[in-house]
Amino acid sequence: MSLLLFAVVGLVAVASGIAVFVVDSMARATFALALSFVAVGVEILLLDLAYLGVITILMMVMEMAIMAVFMVMYMMNPAGLMPMSMMHNKRGALIISSAAFVVLAAGSLLVPWPSRSGSAPPDLTRAVGDAIMGSKMLVMIAVSAVLFATMVSAIVLATARGRYDS
Amino acid sequence: MTLDAFLLLGSALFAVGLFGALSQQSVVMLMMGLELMLNGVIVAVAAFWYFVAPAQPDGQVLLLVVITAMTVEMAMGFAVVTLLFRTKDADVTDMAAEFKQ
Numbered sequence: 001m002s003l004l005l006f007a008v009v010g011l012v013a014v015a016s017g018i019a020v021f022v023v024d025s026m027a028r029a030t031f032a033l034a035l036s037f038v039a040v041g042v043e044i045l046l047l048d049l050a051y052l053g054v055i056t057i058l059m060m061v062m063e064m065a066i067m068a069v070f071m072v073m074y075m076m077n078p079a080g081l082m083p084m085s086m087m088h089n090k091r092g093a094l095i096i097s098s099a100a101f102v103v104l105a106a107g108s109l110l111v112p113w114p115s116r117s118g119s120a121p122p123d124l125t126r127a128v129g130d131a132i133m134g135s136k137m138l139v140m141i142a143v144s145a146v147l148f149a150t151m152v153s154a155i156v157l158a159t160a161r162g163r164y165d166s
Numbered sequence: 167m168t169l170d171a172f173l174l175l176g177s178a179l180f181a182v183g184l185f186g187a188l189s190q191q192s193v194v195m196l197m198m199g200l201e202l203m204l205n206g207v208i209v210a211v212a213a214f215w216y217f218v219a220p221a222q223p224d225g226q227v228l229l230l231v232v233i234t235a236m237t238v239e240m241a242m243g244f245a246v247v248t249l250l251f252r253t254k255d256a257d258v259t260d261m262a263a264e265f266k267q
Binding site for chain 1: 186199208218230236251
């Protein structure tokens with residue numbers, strides 16, 4: 001049952017990921033990407049990671065909602081009323097990405113991965129919370145500093161009359 | 167469900183994202199490609215945690231870092247697109263490549 005769910009959701013994730021670069025409309029591309037992210041969130045839920053799966057889904061849905069706004073702002077064809085292609089070097093990109101897939105797939109099938117050691121703690125959310133507030137606190141400190149720096153630098157870059165206006 | 171299957175899914179998502187990041191002209195579409203690549207990484211990290219070392223929380227913490235990286239990439243990408251558009255009216259990479267100062 002879970003195998004079937006994994007296969008179906010995985011197919012949805014990859015197919016909607018491909019659809020992002022195939023559909024004409026930018027709005028449709030954004031929602032295809034959102035569908036792909038939700039599918040990946042479901043795959044994470046299948047691995048018992050309830051907390052991380054749910055925050056992935058919530059965060060990505062919000063992110064795609066913001067992205068749709070930017071799409072309408074900056075793209076020339078947000079509604080997809082005229083078919084168009086905005087690609088360069090499609091052949092080269094196809095060759096490089098196919099080669100990357102072949103290498104990664106061969107690696108994932110051929111490398112003798114270590115077998116499972118230990119079993120998951122009963123409360124996974126508590127385990128990750130204990131980790132980032134205990135032994136892995138440096139990660140949390142670094143992430144919070146990076147997020148703060150991102151907020152400041154994004155505003156500095158995007159503001160109309162900032163330090164670097166010409 | 168096996169580790170191989172999850173890694174294959176991650177590889178497929180990564181390859182699709184790589185295609186998008188290399189082929190798209192629009193900066194926003196290019197960022198979608200980068201997001202898809204990180205999406206593949208998320209699947210692979212979660213699968214490694216589950217199938218290799220579920221007793222330690224390390225995999226989950228790494229997953230949090232990757233999700234944060236995705237958010238940061240998105241915020242900075244939009245800021246740079248806004249800056250490009252505001253200063254040069256450019257929203258495609260080929261136009262941005264022609265900038266000379």
